[in-house]
Amino acid sequence: MLTRSLLLALATASSFALVGCRDAKIASYRVRKEAAPPQPQMAMTGASAELPKVHWQTPAGWQEQPSGNVRIGSFLVTATDGRKADMSITQFPGTVGGDLANINRWRGQLQLGPIAEQDLANAFTTSTVPSGTYSIADIISDQPIIEGKYRGRILGAWLKTPERTWFFKLSGESELVGANRDAFMEFLKSVTFEAPAAGTSMSDLAAPDVSAAPIAQNTALLWTAPADWTAKTATQMRKGSYTLHGASGGEADLSIISFPGEAGGIVQNLNRWRGQVQLPPLSPTELASSSHTLANGNLRFTVVDFLGTTSAGPTRLLGAVLPLENETYFFKLIGPDAVVTQHKEGFMAFLKTVKTP
Amino acid sequence: MREIGKSFVQFFVSLKLTVVLLAISVLLVFFATLDQTNLGIWGIQHKWFQSFIVLQDVKGIPVPIFPGGYFVGGLLFFNLIAAHIYRFKFTWKKAGLLLTHFGLIILLVGELLSGLWQEEYHMRLDNGETKNYSESPHFDELAIVNASDPEWDDVVAIPAQLLKRGKTLQHPKLPFRVVVKDFYPNAQLQMRNQVPNAAPSPATAGFGPEIVATPLPVTYRQDERNLSTAYVELVGPQGSLGTWLVSTNIEQPQSFDYEGKTWRLVLRPERLYTHFTVQLVKFSHDRYAGTEIPKNFSSKVRLKTDDGHTDREVLIYMNNPLRFQGLTFYQSGFENNDRTSILQVVRNPSWLLPYVACLILFVGLTLHFGISLVAFASKRSRSLAVA
Incomplete structure (x- = not known):
């Protein structure tokens, strides 16, 4: 009897001992550097045939470094006493927020406050060299931000092309950057771009999966949502996601998604939307007469308003299709008729806030 | 004192406890299924099953509302073991039942170990991409x-x-x-x-x-x-x-x-991170002719170990995972216009236990029914002979 009770107690204790929790501990390990993913890359050597190659003359004393996923070129400038400056060449699609955003980003990196739009004109100069007209900013930090001893400085130049902005940035210890200013200007003069291989235009190329300025939900569009819309967590599909509440209850869902190319064509997509509110498909001419175009700068939205009856009652779908370069954006507001109707004006106003960066 | 100890033992070995616990298990599954609409499958597993007490947030205060899976499963486990230790007496007639209960114990232990040890990751691979790591979804x-x-x-x-x-x-x-x-x-x-x-x-x-x-x-x-x-x-x-x-x-x-x-x-x-790389050679997404209904999706991958001992191509498709170095790679999904394959990567050191448990259960039940059938048949033939 005693043995059996003892065995019972042991079984109980050992089973409890098995139960533990998942421990969260700091781990450290060494891994081989990841190979660059197969995405558009440009470099002095081995550049992708699809994008323009950049060539340059490396100034004396600049040490070329391996370029990573983002950098097209990378150099290290080292003073005899160990002070360092880093030169990077990068490119990003579009204007990356414009001149003011670029300068304020760099100022932020030097722990300086942002400047206002009216001060922008004095914040940079321009210089024309064979490869184009560069905007150049030279910014020095107020405080010793490098190792608590040295002031930081960014000497940056950017070149805007219709498709993208090229950045050349020399940053590091203030005096060292100043001493390399002439070398930097010579470097800019030496830059040449080699056109991409025939048959591929710049605008055909997919934007690389990197962003100097990660825009909300990684989209190439900017917008301002009305204050009474509740933002929801974006998913991999949705570039933007909101809940719109009705004055007398109920809620509608607004989604912003994009697909490459024409995404099957506008007729197919509008008829897919009609199906979602239990309406029969229409012919292309019928669809043309039941939609209208909303112009917002260079952007042309095809706007539709479909009212059908689903299992949830009268359901309205307010949609806008926006073809943009090599993508098509779909803005869809769907929900109970009363809620969507209430927000129709807000939706149309919202479309007018949509812009490219 | 002796009386208290006795009633404690009686409680743990009683069949009533088994029945009550089984009834609570049914309710646990029912309530957890309802709660799935709020928390999703992963959330309810943690809240309802991988816990001792189910806590519900009421105005920021966690309030215990139900015994959790570990508690119910744990008690069932003790109950089963305790009853066997306490009443153990081997007879050939009961061999099948004993084996069946042993299978049940392994099943319960397997579930506990899965809950504690199983780790789940995802590996997203574009066509041609190579990776030596997978990523946690949680x-x-x-x-x-x-x-x-x-x-x-x-x-x-x-x-x-x-x-x-x-x-x-x-x-x-x-x-x-x-x-x-x-x-x-x-x-x-x-x-x-x-x-x-x-x-x-x-x-x-x-x-x-x-x-x-x-x-x-x-x-x-x-x-x-x-x-x-x-x-x-x-x-x-x-x-x-x-x-x-x-x-x-x-x-x-x-x-x-x-x-x-x-x-x-x-x-x-x-x-x-793993000591081998997986490269997506080709992702295939077959549909039934003339429709968009998926028929099959599969990933042909190249598996290569760092030491060079293994370098082979493997086809991963539904119900045909790749098992390698303690990890199991299942075909889980795809995206990006069929250019990206998503593999679910699971590490579960106790993955064999449920299979072993089911095998033992099968043998145990077969033995038990076999013995009963033989006993019944011989009893029947005896009574026929008497008649």
């Missing part, structure tokens, strides 16, 4: 990478569970401290110029100053993911190096130089 980590070596990255990975506001974290491989200024389990990021009256950013370096992070409630929906976001300050012996905004929504690592070394900072899904 946990994130702050990776601080010393990228100075041209060939190797030295990584210090801090689980996001440790990123609590005001906490200071240190590691011998980091020449600075990590001070967590703020942490949001889920947040939305917007460009500062999109939010006119946003408060100033705590971030002073990297992308952070341009971005406004707004905390959002944690989501449990299957088709959504939480974008955890944190403000972290790095503090060296000479003072602050700056405050960075890190978020799983910013996939690009942020670089900075310190003491002549290049460092990278990124908040990313927790990674599990």
Whole structure:
């Protein structure tokens, strides 16, 4: 009897001992550097045939470094006493927020406050060299931000092309950057771009999966949502996601998604939307007469308003299709008729806030 | 005293307890299924099954509402073992039942060990892409990478569970401290110029100053993911190096130089590195002719170990996973117009136990019914002979 009770107690204790929790501990390990993913890359050597190659003359004393996923070129400038400056060449699609955003980003990196739009004109100069007209900013930090001893400085130049902005940035210890200013200007003069291989235009190329300025939900569009819309967590599909509440209850869902190319064509997509509110498909001419175009700068939205009856009652779908370069954006507001109707004006106003960066 | 001990033993070995526990198990499954609409499958597993007591948040206070899976399963386990220890008496007639109960015990232990040991990851591969790591769908980590070596990255990975506001974290491989200024389990990021009256950013370096992070409630929906976001300050012996905004929504690592070394900072899904690489050779998505209904999807991958001993192609498709070095790779999904394959990667050291348990259950039940059948048949033939 005693043995059996003892065995019972042991079984109980050992089973409890098995139960533990998942421990969260700091781990450290060494891994081989990841190979660059197969995405558009440009470099002095081995550049992708699809994008323009950049060539340059490396100034004396600049040490070329391996370029990573983002950098097209990378150099290290080292003073005899160990002070360092880093030169990077990068490119990003579009204007990356414009001149003011670029300068304020760099100022932020030097722990300086942002400047206002009216001060922008004095914040940079321009210089024309064979490869184009560069905007150049030279910014020095107020405080010793490098190792608590040295002031930081960014000497940056950017070149805007219709498709993208090229950045050349020399940053590091203030005096060292100043001493390399002439070398930097010579470097800019030496830059040449080699056109991409025939048959591929710049605008055909997919934007690389990197962003100097990660825009909300990684989209190439900017917008301002009305204050009474509740933002929801974006998913991999949705570039933007909101809940719109009705004055007398109920809620509608607004989604912003994009697909490459024409995404099957506008007729197919509008008829897919009609199906979602239990309406029969229409012919292309019928669809043309039941939609209208909303112009917002260079952007042309095809706007539709479909009212059908689903299992949830009268359901309205307010949609806008926006073809943009090599993508098509779909803005869809769907929900109970009363809620969507209430927000129709807000939706149309919202479309007018949509812009490219 | 002896009486108390006796009634304690009687309680644990009673059949009544078994019946009550089985009834509670049925209710547990029922309530958990209902709660799945709020929490999703992963959330309810933790709340209802992998817990001793189910806690419900009532106005911010956790209130116990039901016994959890570990409690009910654990008691069933003790009950079963206790009854056997207490009443154990081997007879051939009961051999089948004993074996069946032994199978049940293994099944319960297997479930407990799966709950404790099973780890789940995902591997996303584009056509032609090679990876030696998979990523957790539920946990994130702050990776601080010393990228100075041209060939190797030295990584210090801090689980996001440790990123609590005001906490200071240190590691011998980091020449600075990590001070967590703020942490949001889920947040939305917007460009500062999109939010006119946003408060100033705590971030002073990297992308952070341009971005406004707004905390959002944690989501449990299957088709959504939480974008955890944190403000972290790095503090060296000479003072602050700056405050960075890190978020799983910013996939690009942020670089900075310190003491002549290049460092990278990124908040990313927790990674599990392996000593082999998987390369997606081809993803196939077959549909039934003339329809969009999926018929089959499969990934042809090239499996290569670091030591070069293995280098072969494997086809992974539904119900035909790849098992290698303790990991199981299942075909889980696809995206990006069929150009990206998603493999579910599971490490479960106890994966064999349910199979063993089912086999023992099968043998036990067959034996039991066999013995009963033989006994019945011989009894019947005896009574016929008498008649």
